[in-house]
Amino acid sequence: MLISPPEPIAAQPIDSSPEIARQIVDLMLSIMADGLDHPELWAMIPGFVATQPMLLPILEGEAIIAHDDAPGRAARLLLGLCLAQVGDVDAVIDALAPIAADHSQSPLVQGVLFHLNGLADPDNPKYTLAGKICEIPFREMDVLERSTHLCCASWLPTSAGDLSATDWPDVWNSDTAQAIRASIHDGSYRYCNKGACPKIQSNALLPTDTLAARSAGWSDIVTGAMTALPVGPEVVNLAYDRTCNLSCPSCRTDRFAADDATRLRFSEMQERAILPLLATARTVFITGSGDPFTSKNFRQLMHQLTPAAYPDLRFRIMTNGMLFTPAQWESFPSLHGRVATLKISIDAATGPTHERLRRGARWPVMLDNMAFAGDLMAQGLIDGFELVFTVQTDNYCEMGDAVDLAHRVGANGINFLRLTNWGTFTAAQYRDRAVFLPFHPDHHDFQARMHDPRLQDPIVLLGDLESFLPDGATCQRKYVC
Numbered sequence: 001m002l003i004s005p006p007e008p009i010a011a012q013p014i015d016s017s018p019e020i021a022r023q024i025v026d027l028m029l030s031i032m033a034d035g036l037d038h039p040e041l042w043a044m045i046p047g048f049v050a051t052q053p054m055l056l057p058i059l060e061g062e063a064i065i066a067h068d069d070a071p072g073r074a075a076r077l078l079l080g081l082c083l084a085q086v087g088d089v090d091a092v093i094d095a096l097a098p099i100a101a102d103h104s105q106s107p108l109v110q111g112v113l114f115h116l117n118g119l120a121d122p123d124n125p126k127y128t129l130a131g132k133i134c135e136i137p138f139r140e141m142d143v144l145e146r147s148t149h150l151c152c153a154s155w156l157p158t159s160a161g162d163l164s165a166t167d168w169p170d171v172w173n174s175d176t177a178q179a180i181r182a183s184i185h186d187g188s189y190r191y192c193n194k195g196a197c198p199k200i201q202s203n204a205l206l207p208t209d210t211l212a213a214r215s216a217g218w219s220d221i222v223t224g225a226m227t228a229l230p231v232g233p234e235v236v237n238l239a240y241d242r243t244c245n246l247s248c249p250s251c252r253t254d255r256f257a258a259d260d261a262t263r264l265r266f267s268e269m270q271e272r273a274i275l276p277l278l279a280t281a282r283t284v285f286i287t288g289s290g291d292p293f294t295s296k297n298f299r300q301l302m303h304q305l306t307p308a309a310y311p312d313l314r315f316r317i318m319t320n321g322m323l324f325t326p327a328q329w330e331s332f333p334s335l336h337g338r339v340a341t342l343k344i345s346i347d348a349a350t351g352p353t354h355e356r357l358r359r360g361a362r363w364p365v366m367l368d369n370m371a372f373a374g375d376l377m378a379q380g381l382i383d384g385f386e387l388v389f390t391v392q393t394d395n396y397c398e399m400g401d402a403v404d405l406a407h408r409v410g411a412n413g414i415n416f417l418r419l420t421n422w423g424t425f426t427a428a429q430y431r432d433r434a435v436f437l438p439f440h441p442d443h444h445d446f447q448a449r450m451h452d453p454r455l456q457d458p459i460v461l462l463g464d465l466e467s468f469l470p471d472g473a474t475c476q477r478k479y480v481c
């Protein structure tokens with residue numbers, strides 16, 4: 001039987017009517033309403049701009065009447081993404097900089113800026129996430145007071161559930177937890193704050209093949225694109241108790257101590273969820289939320305985590321250091337020989353700056369306590385000792401001196417990171433302190449300080465500040481969870 005060749009299908013003319021352009025705008029804005037990043041959508045914009053001449057006029061109209069709210073912001077971001085196709089990308093980035101500064105915690109805003117910066121710097125490998133994988137949501141759980149995250153809440157703000165009201169396996173493999181892991185597998189990283197994440201900003205994500213080759217378990221996760229995990233987290237970050245002996249301006253306006261009812265609630269969660277969770281974990285991090293030696297709950301927990309009951313567990317301790325004295329150390333035998341890293345959050349290299357940014361602290365005490373930590377390190381009684389330095393207007397001039405200080409006190413690491421707005425500051429106050437933002441009046445001086453050769457010392461970790469190093473320079477240490 002003879003089969004006649006099929007009739008050629010005529011190419012369909014593209015409908016470029018205002019109605020279609022309006023539908024495209026409405027559809028994109030509705031997708032952006034979830035506040036997450038949508039790189040697959042940004043990739044379609046060149047095609048829309050090329051075929052829909054009414055798209056830009058419609059978006060310009062939207063942006064003019066937009067309110068300073070989430071829909072208005074989305075319209076301005078979308079207009080910026082479209083303008084970047086027909087004009088100067090750097091000018092668009094500059095125009096959106098105030099929105100980026102005021103919404104430093106938004107995955108959508110930071111994702112759009114990440115995309116635009118990638119257009120402006122196409123050869124920079126950090127802007128290509130395809131073929132790379134972040135292992136953190138597959139191995140870490142960060143427990144806050146009413147939410148639980150699969151990474152630092154500042155970098156991955158979406159909660160996977162509330163551990164104070166839910167059993168940990170139901171949080172660890174909740175629908176949201178699985179959606180977050182799916183976004184790592186599909187390369188969108190849509191839940192991640194791409195502007196703040198130190199792994200993304202320092203191009204430290206692993207090639208997918210490298211992680212798959214690490215073990216059979218990782219191979220299953222990577223090749224099977226697994227989102228529900230049969231085992232619990234390896235790393236548990238406890239950040240639910242904000243109790244602290246200081247009231248640092250970057251964190252809070254007043255000193256805070258949990259009241260009796262709150263402590264009771266934390267105790268119940270510790271017994272019901274945290275202790276069982278730690279039975280299979282390898283590392284517990286106490287704490288990024290306050291001070292472990294001030295919190296009664298964390299003190300009780302550290303006593304309970306004995307080597308006999310938790311033989312494989314190791315500690316990462318983060319403290320402001322004011323209470324880290326020899327007597328305090330002696331009173332916690334459960335920590336002895338089991339501290340992988342002691343982090344002292346210092347934010348300064350001089351007494352006046354330290355006492356201003358660590359309200360309630362005393363510099364001479366800090367010097368003694370840091371020297372004590374250095375002695376523990378030198379004697380092999382702790383495995384790591386690092387200083388932590390949150391960069392802001394008040395202290396950026398001391399970054400280089402802080403590296404010298406770290407060496408002097410015997411630390412084997414110093415971690416610099418950008419100031420985060422945890423809701424402590426108004427947008428204007430944050431802009432005033434965020435010296436790393438391009439329109440800050442001291443930004444040029446900050447950039448010059450980033451060329452200090454001491455910031456390329458092997459003990460330095462720059463994370464989300466690495467892009468300010470001189471061209472061609474890289475940080476030798478990379479963020480690991």
Ligand code: SF4
Pocket residue numbers: 134135136137150151152155156189192193197198199200
């Ligand atoms: S480290 Fe970065 S990439 Fe990994 S989960 Fe956290 S925010 Fe996402």
